[in-house]
């Protein structure tokens with residue numbers, strides 16, 4: 001599979017096709033989605049005074065998705081969402097502004113509220129997230145400053161879900177993209193990384209996108225080499241890989257939390 005770079009994303013990544021295939025319950029992927037929501041819930045549950053909390057969280061490569069931020073919005077005062085493509089940022093804005101036709105995330109919000117103890121509070125949860133996302137910015141993880149030309153003060157937290165492996169054509173590029181996003185983080189700040197394992201492609205509508213196949217050991221080493229101490233890494237192995245082969249060949253997901261040490 002040849003690498004699909006920024007131009008392919010900008011013109012051919014259809015947010016609604018992506019959401020329908022990869023961010024919908026009841027399509028044989030519930031266990032994967034529940035793994036991500038559960039791990040985010042556990043990681044952010046200590047709130048603003050916990051290790052994983054503070055003033056600003058940046059989500060790198062948010063895409064059209066918000067599931068990864070539903071728990072985080074209880075732990076950070078503000079969130080900056082980012083993505084490479086115009087269409088993804090527009091789809092996200094549609095949800096933030098409650099525009100007609102915005103994607104319905106209520107199944108996800110209900111799961112997270114149930115984990116927090118009251119499934120009925122899902123509307124309040126969505127309002128809390130909307131008010132916590134203060135900006136939706138363009139980003140490019142291949143740039144040394146991914147928010148270029150914007151320069152911001154280093155933040156307390158960076159989260160990135162399923163982005164770096166889709167944006168990088170080889171492990172050296174993955175290493176530098178990780179270093180690029182690390183430059184946005186304060187020493188002592190935390191990185192939350194969710195990614196896919198063994199994935200070489202994923203299909204969004206009619207378009208097939210490249211993915212860099214990763215294994216847990218390589219991710220670990222790369223994160224440590226970028227100046228982090230890993231606090232947690234958990235792997236979810238997909239029980240029935242064959243049933244997803246029409247849209248992806250990933251065999252698992254990983255969830256990682258790491259603290260940035262003093263030197264970059």
Ligand SMILES: C[S@@+](CC[C@H](N)C(=O)[O-])C[C@H]1O[C@@H](n2cnc3c(N)ncnc32)[C@H](O)[C@@H]1O
Nearest residue numbers: 061062063065084085139140141161162163167
């Ligand atoms: C598989 S989607 C993941 C979206 C979302 N984070 C999620 O978990 O559902 C990959 C995302 O990476 C973004 N992306 C691709 N290349 C990028 C780059 N060079 N810099 C930043 N984001 C990029 C895409 O636009 C897309 O939104």
